[in-house]
Structure formats: structure tokens, C-alpha cells
Amino acid sequence: MKNTKNLSTTRIFALGSLVVLALFGCTFFLIKGFKTRAYTTVDIPTEVTVGNASPKFMDGYEPVESPASSTTSPTAIGGVITFKANAEDSNGEPYYMTICRTNSITEPDTTGPGTCSSAANTLCTSIETASGQQATCQYTAKAGDSWNNEWYAFVCDNNAQPACSAGHQGLTGEDASSPFYVNHAPxxxxxxxxxxxxxxxxxxxxxxxxxxxxxxxxxxxxxxxxxxxxxxxxxxxxxxxxxxxxxxxxxxxxxxxxxxxxxxxxxxxxxxxxxxxxxxxxxxxxxxxxxxxxNNMAPVVTNVTLNDGNNIVLEENTTVNVDVKATVTDKNGCSNVQSVYANVYRSSVTCTNIGHHNPNNCYTPVTCNQVENSCVESSGVANYVCKVSMQFHADPTDANTPYTADNWLANVHATDVATATGNLVLGTGVEVNSLLGFSITGTINYGELEPGDSNEYLDKVLTTTPTGNTGINQDHSGSEYMCTDFDTCSTASGFTPIYVSNQKYALTSNILYSDTTNAFVLGTSPATVLLKIPKPLSTSPTGASTYWGINIPGGTATGVYSGSNTITAQKSATGDW
Ligand SMILES: [Ca+2]
Ligand SMILES: [Ca+2]
Ligand SMILES: [Ca+2]
Ligand SMILES: [Ca+2]
Missing domain, CATH: 2.60.40.10 (Immunoglobulins)
Structure with missing residues (x-):
């Protein structure tokens, strides 16, 4: 290194001077011996040349980066690294610190800092700094810097013939020592x-x-x-x-x-x-x-029930609400389900659209509503209830009906906002039970007759209207007597009850009381009357009438006679529905 070479030259020069002085002293002593002259005082001139020494980094003040730049804490591009060190010059001269990328410094010819091997290899140079004081200089990291950047710090004194120190990389193993790291974006x-x-x-x-x-x-x-x-x-x-x-x-x-x-x-x-x-x-x-x-997921229908699995019991001449229940799951969330409806139908009937709707055997569409608070957000599951308003004349599927082989089913359909659909048909259906029922308008008032008289024609009309879901016939019977003290009907002297067999009925109009074929005698035991009223198909069903008359036996006392006739519905043979 050049600085080392300069130091050596200086030392050789100083040693040469001392040798010359020694030779001179020895000669003088010989001359003195020869002349044997004595002096009490001799002035001997002295001289020394003190060489220039380079400054040295001081222990404990070796060069560092601030902030320290390491693999775990690299410097950002544009980030500033301040290099710091203290150096001491044994000549007491001020100094400059220079940070180079390579271990090479060139001393200047005259006063001033040393220079790195090239401008590109120069990181920074401090201002002139007094011996023993801290020198600093700053470098701003650039995109062109490598990840790993070695550096060497040099201190050069401000001397007419400057001397520079050896390069120093800071203390080994310290983050603040060489190298510094510059991080680049991925x-x-x-x-x-x-x-x-x-x-x-x-x-x-x-x-x-x-x-x-x-x-x-x-x-x-x-x-x-x-x-x-x-x-x-x-x-x-x-x-x-x-x-x-x-x-x-x-x-x-x-x-x-x-x-x-x-x-x-x-x-x-x-x-x-x-x-x-x-x-x-x-x-x-x-x-x-x-x-x-x-992806949108189609809704999935599970757990369909109809009337909670129980057979359906209708009510005469009105509707009953029957529940269809189902669970609908949509993995896009409960609210992804836009509509749910059910078809409720007799099993052998096609019941898939509104055109098939028929209150006897097919209810569609039946609106289903989400049960409040039933949605489980985490699973997309919600419960639905669909209320079918079932008419009294819906087809029965229990025994002794034309539909015994059928049952009633529910098919629940769910559609989501993306029009994806899912449906499920109830596996095991339920029966609609037969509902036997009718209503009769009017009472039988035979009018005012004298003993020995009868209604010429059976002209007192009872109209029967079915109110259930089966074809029906009737049983007719009457109390044993009509009497003025019904229903005590005293047979004591003075009381003349009218025996039941004096009443007759027919299934058509214009039948004479005296007709022995078409006018039937009423008895106390129920007699089957084959009215053959068909099974109702609507809320205005076909009904049937019966026609009544009475004969007043001779000797009957005057009075208002009352009695009670009993009419009972019977399910008709399925062929008569
Ligand atoms: Ca010096
Ligand atoms: Ca470092
Ligand atoms: Ca990086
Ligand atoms: Ca969905």
C-alpha cells in the first residue's frame, strides 16, 4: 500500500541522519586525542526530522453504519446510511474519512481527502475533522446497488504530503460493520x-x-x-x-x-x-x-311432511288448513332461496302446474313461507311451512272408496335467485279420510188434515245436500208415534198417538200416497234409501230430495202432533259416486 511505503521512506531518512551524526562525533573525539587540547565546554548541534504518520481509527470508535444495515434489516433504496468513526492523528493533524467499495485508497498529492479507485467505488467522504473527533459521511442507497455491498473506511490526514490509514470494515460480526445490504423489490x-x-x-x-x-x-x-x-x-x-x-x-x-x-x-x-x-x-x-x-348451488329440499304424517281429517262444507313442512338448504345462504311452493295431490294424479289445480285431487301451487328465526346462517338451512286450504270434498283414499290404492303426497319445490331449483316428494303419503256428511234444508210439516185424510201426493220435500267427500245414501226411520205430548206420547185414555207407519216417503215427486210401489212406509227401524247422491266435486255439489206424506187415522183426536224422523247418511257403493 502506498501509505505504508511512504512511512518506510521517512524512517530510512531519519536513521541515515543519525548514522552521519555518530560518525562525526567519533572523528571529533580522535582529533581531540591527537591534539590533546582541553575544552571545558563544547556546543554540539542537534537535529531530528519528525516524519508524518497517518491517522488511526481509535479503539472503541471503529467505523460503523448508522442505522446498521444487515440481512435482517437491509437498507431501502433511497435510504441513507451514515458512516461514523473517530480517528486520531499522532501529528495532531485534522483528517478526512473516505468510504470506498474496494480496499484501495489513493493519497492526494496535496492536502485533501484520499480518493477511492474510481468515482463509482466512492461511497462518501467526510469534511475535514479534527484529530480525535468523529467524522461522518452519508450514502444514499440506489437501485443499482447490489444486495450485498462491501465497504472499507479510510482516514487520511490533512498534510502537505497526506498519509492514509489501512482500510477498515468495522468490527467483525457486527450488523453495523461492512457490508451494507440494499433491498430490491420482488x-x-x-x-x-x-x-x-x-x-x-x-x-x-x-x-x-x-x-x-x-x-x-x-x-x-x-x-x-x-x-x-x-x-x-x-x-x-x-x-x-x-x-x-x-x-x-x-x-x-x-x-x-x-x-x-x-x-x-x-x-x-x-x-x-x-x-x-x-x-x-x-x-x-x-x-x-x-x-x-x-358457484351458485341449487337449493336442496329435505324432510318433507304432510299433516305431520297423520291422515287428513276434513271438515264438512268448509276447508281445513293442512301443513306441509320441509327443510330447504342453500349453500349460498338462506336468503338465496327466492321461492318455495308445494304440490299436494292424490298419488295417481298428475299435479305439476297450475293448470292441474283441482280441489278434488291437486292443490298447486301452495305457497310456503320460511319459519321465522329458523335460518341457520352457518349451514344455509331453513324450515318452511306451506298451508294447504283443503276442501271438504277432496278425494278420500281410505277404505271403501274408489281411491283406496292411492294416498296423498306433497312435492316441495325450492327456487333460488339464480333460478336453480330443488324438490323432494314425500316418500310415504298419508290418507285423506272419508268424510260422511250432508245437510237437510227444511222440516216436514204435513199441514192440516182431518182424520181419515192423507196427503194425496207425497209433496213435502226434504232436500239433502252432501257436505263431505263421499257418495251417500240415507237410512230413514221415525219415532214410533207422533203425539200431542211428544215425546212422552201417553197412550192413556184420551190420547190418540199417530203410529209411524202412517208416514210415507218417495224418491221422486208426484208419487201418490196410495202408490204401493214408489211410496215407502216409514218404520222405527232404519231403512236404506238408495238416494245415490254422488260424491261432491265442488262447493256446490249435486243434492237429492225426498218427498213425504201422512195419513191421519180415523178417531184421531184434534191437536198438533209432533214426532221425530231420523235420517242418517251412509257411504254409497263406489259405483254410485
Ligand atoms: Ca499525520
Ligand atoms: Ca452492515
Ligand atoms: Ca428484496
Ligand atoms: Ca343457491
Whole structure:
């Protein structure tokens, strides 16, 4: 090194002077001996030349970076590193500190700092600093810097023939020692994801990315970009994230595990790559919107019941509400289900659209409503109830009906907002029970007759209207007597009850009381009357009439006679429905 060479030259010169002086002294002594002259006082001239020594870094004040730059805490591009050291010059001269990239310094020809081997190799140079004081200089990290940047600190004195120290890299093993590290942004050239996926599945993004410093890289996927209040900070999304990946050597991935229930649709997903120091990539695919799609799932219908599994009991001449219940599951959430309806029908009937609606055998569509608070958000399950307003004349399917082989079923349909559908037919149906019923308008008032008289024609009409769901006949019977003190009907002297057999009835009009074929005698035992009223098909069913008359036996006392006739409905043979 040049500084070392200069120091050696100086030393050789000083030693030469001493040798000359020694020779001179020895000669003088010999002359004195020869002349034998005595002196009491001799003036001997002296001389020394003091060489210039370079400044030295002081112990405990070796050169350092501030802040320290290390692999775990590298310097950002544009970041400033201040180099600091204290040096002492044994000549007491001020000094300059110069930081070079290589272990080489050139002393200046005249006063001033030393120079590195090239301008490119010069990091910084301090101002003139007094011996023993701290010298500082600053370097701003540049994109062109390497990851790993060696440096050497030199101190050169301010002398007419300056001398520089050896290069110093700081204390071994210290973060603040050479080298300093400059972090560069990762490159991020492409992004992809594996959607569409179903709710409950996992969407994975894969980035094409690496780091010029061989730092590990990480992929972060955010719900919003920076322009909309999102973006990233310190390697994390500012707002909500879809996922935060793991650090990897290159091509990092990031996976979003969907909940079991997830809204369907396409979602914005802004992708960011950062290095292990959370330095974001710039350009390329950074902040690209790599949208992902969650599939719509068709609703699924389960647990269909009709009337809670019980046979259906109708009510005469009116409707009853029968419940259909079902569970509907949509993995896009309960609210994704837009409509639910049921078809309720006799099993051998086609009942799939409103054109099939028939209150005898097919109720469609029956609106179903979500049971309040039944939605379980985490599973997309909700319960529904559909109320069927079933008419009294709905076809019975129990024994002794034309539909014994059938039963009643429910088919529940669910449709979601994306018009995907699901349905389920009740597996085991229930019966609609036979409902035997009728109503009769009017009472039988035979009018005013004298003993020995009868109604010439059976002209007192009773109209029977069926109010159930079967074809019907009737049984007719009457109390044994009509009497003035009904229903005591005293047979004591003075009381003349009218025996039941004086009443007759017919199934058609214009039958004479005296007709022995078509006028039937009423008795106390029920007699089957084959009215053959058909099974009602509507709320205005076909009815039937019976025609009545009476004969007043001779000797009957005057008075108002009362009695009671009993008419009972009987299910007719299925052939008469
Ligand atoms: Ca010096
Ligand atoms: Ca360092
Ligand atoms: Ca980096
Ligand atoms: Ca859905």
C-alpha cells in the first residue's frame, strides 16, 4: 500500500541522519586525542526530522453504519446510511474519512481527502475533522446497488504530503460493520387462481414472482385496492383480506378457504407480492384484480311432511288448513332461496302446474313461507311451512272408496335467485279420510188434515245436500208415534198417538200416497234409501230430495202432533259416486 511505503521512506531518512551524526562525533573525539587540547565546554548541534504518520481509527470508535444495515434489516433504496468513526492523528493533524467499495485508497498529492479507485467505488467522504473527533459521511442507497455491498473506511490526514490509514470494515460480526445490504423489490409477472369453486371449497391464487435479492416472497390477496381504501401496508392488507400466503422461495401461493355457506358470485381480489422484508413488488401484476367466482348451488329440499304424517281429517262444507313442512338448504345462504311452493295431490294424479289445480285431487301451487328465526346462517338451512286450504270434498283414499290404492303426497319445490331449483316428494303419503256428511234444508210439516185424510201426493220435500267427500245414501226411520205430548206420547185414555207407519216417503215427486210401489212406509227401524247422491266435486255439489206424506187415522183426536224422523247418511257403493 502506498501509505505504508511512504512511512518506510521517512524512517530510512531519519536513521541515515543519525548514522552521519555518530560518525562525526567519533572523528571529533580522535582529533581531540591527537591534539590533546582541553575544552571545558563544547556546543554540539542537534537535529531530528519528525516524519508524518497517518491517522488511526481509535479503539472503541471503529467505523460503523448508522442505522446498521444487515440481512435482517437491509437498507431501502433511497435510504441513507451514515458512516461514523473517530480517528486520531499522532501529528495532531485534522483528517478526512473516505468510504470506498474496494480496499484501495489513493493519497492526494496535496492536502485533501484520499480518493477511492474510481468515482463509482466512492461511497462518501467526510469534511475535514479534527484529530480525535468523529467524522461522518452519508450514502444514499440506489437501485443499482447490489444486495450485498462491501465497504472499507479510510482516514487520511490533512498534510502537505497526506498519509492514509489501512482500510477498515468495522468490527467483525457486527450488523453495523461492512457490508451494507440494499433491498430490491420482488418481480411479479403473472397471477392466476383456480376458481370457480363451490362454497366450502378453497380458492388458491398462484403468483409468478421472485426476488432479485433471493429474499423469500409472499402473496397477499386483499378485498380492496389502494384507490378504494385497501391495498397493503407492512405486508398485510389495509382492509379485509381474502388470504395471506406463506413466505416461499418463489411463485408464492395464497389460499382462501371458504365457509360451508358462501354467497355466490364473482368477487374482486387484489393481489400483492412482498419480499421477506415486506417490500412490495411494483409494476407487473402488483395490485391486479384476480377475481374469483363462487358457484351458485341449487337449493336442496329435505324432510318433507304432510299433516305431520297423520291422515287428513276434513271438515264438512268448509276447508281445513293442512301443513306441509320441509327443510330447504342453500349453500349460498338462506336468503338465496327466492321461492318455495308445494304440490299436494292424490298419488295417481298428475299435479305439476297450475293448470292441474283441482280441489278434488291437486292443490298447486301452495305457497310456503320460511319459519321465522329458523335460518341457520352457518349451514344455509331453513324450515318452511306451506298451508294447504283443503276442501271438504277432496278425494278420500281410505277404505271403501274408489281411491283406496292411492294416498296423498306433497312435492316441495325450492327456487333460488339464480333460478336453480330443488324438490323432494314425500316418500310415504298419508290418507285423506272419508268424510260422511250432508245437510237437510227444511222440516216436514204435513199441514192440516182431518182424520181419515192423507196427503194425496207425497209433496213435502226434504232436500239433502252432501257436505263431505263421499257418495251417500240415507237410512230413514221415525219415532214410533207422533203425539200431542211428544215425546212422552201417553197412550192413556184420551190420547190418540199417530203410529209411524202412517208416514210415507218417495224418491221422486208426484208419487201418490196410495202408490204401493214408489211410496215407502216409514218404520222405527232404519231403512236404506238408495238416494245415490254422488260424491261432491265442488262447493256446490249435486243434492237429492225426498218427498213425504201422512195419513191421519180415523178417531184421531184434534191437536198438533209432533214426532221425530231420523235420517242418517251412509257411504254409497263406489259405483254410485
Ligand atoms: Ca499525520
Ligand atoms: Ca452492515
Ligand atoms: Ca428484496
Ligand atoms: Ca343457491
Amino acid at each position: 418481480t411479479f409477472t403473472a397471477i392466476s387462481n383456480n376458481s370457480p369453486k363451490n362454497p366450502g371449497e378453497t380458492v388458491t391464487w398462484t403468483a409468478t414472482a421472485s426476488d432479485p435479492d433471493n429474499n423469500q416472497v409472499k402473496l397477499v390477496v386483499c378485498k380492496k385496492d389502494a384507490a378504494n381504501g385497501g391495498g397493503i401496508s407492512n405486508g398485510a392488507c389495509v382492509g379485509e383480506s381474502w388470504c395471506v400466503g406463506e413466505l416461499s422461495a418463489s411463485n408464492p401461493t395464497c389460499s382462501y378457504e371458504m365457509d360451508e355457506v358462501h354467497v355466490a358470485g364473482t368477487f374482486d381480489a387484489y393481489v400483492y407480492v412482498v419480499d421477506a422484508h415486506n417490500l412490495p413488488a411494483s409494476g407487473g401484476s402488483q395490485e391486479a384484480n384476480s377475481t374469483f367466482t363462487v
